[in-house]
Amino acid sequence: MSVFNFVKDAGNKLFGRGKSEPEALKEHTESLGLNAADVNIDYTAGQVTASGRATSQEEKEKILLALGNVAGVETVDEAIEVDQPSEPVFYTVKSGDTLGAIAQRHYGKASQFTKIFEANRPMLDHPDRIYPGQVLRIPE
16 A cells, blocks of 8 residues: 655645535546546545556556545545556656656656656646646656
8 A cells, every 4th residue: 555645735626516525536537538447435634545456557647646636635545456566656746847847857858748748648638737736647
């Protein structure tokens, strides 16, 4: 089981719209086209607990980001199984960051920003639309 930290006040505003927090989170992941059918989601006071099974390591990481980049979520405690697990690399966006600057830090080339953009689709819909506090997946 791993715990990932997020900025509680950053992200999509899903809560308080007539659905329970777990229902809203599950619906959110599915609306992004992520396969969370075998993932159980619970929510208590800023903490999401996700358990079950994902189809791949990439799908697992995207589910974690979809759950964590929601206003009101501070931590995601996960026990999601995959066939070939690996340690994810995440980066929290700071004020003034661009995908190019993040790519420069991680890959040594700003032109590699498309790797980061594609790794975070469908949560990102444009490479210029990132915000401080957002957590991004950094692929190998």
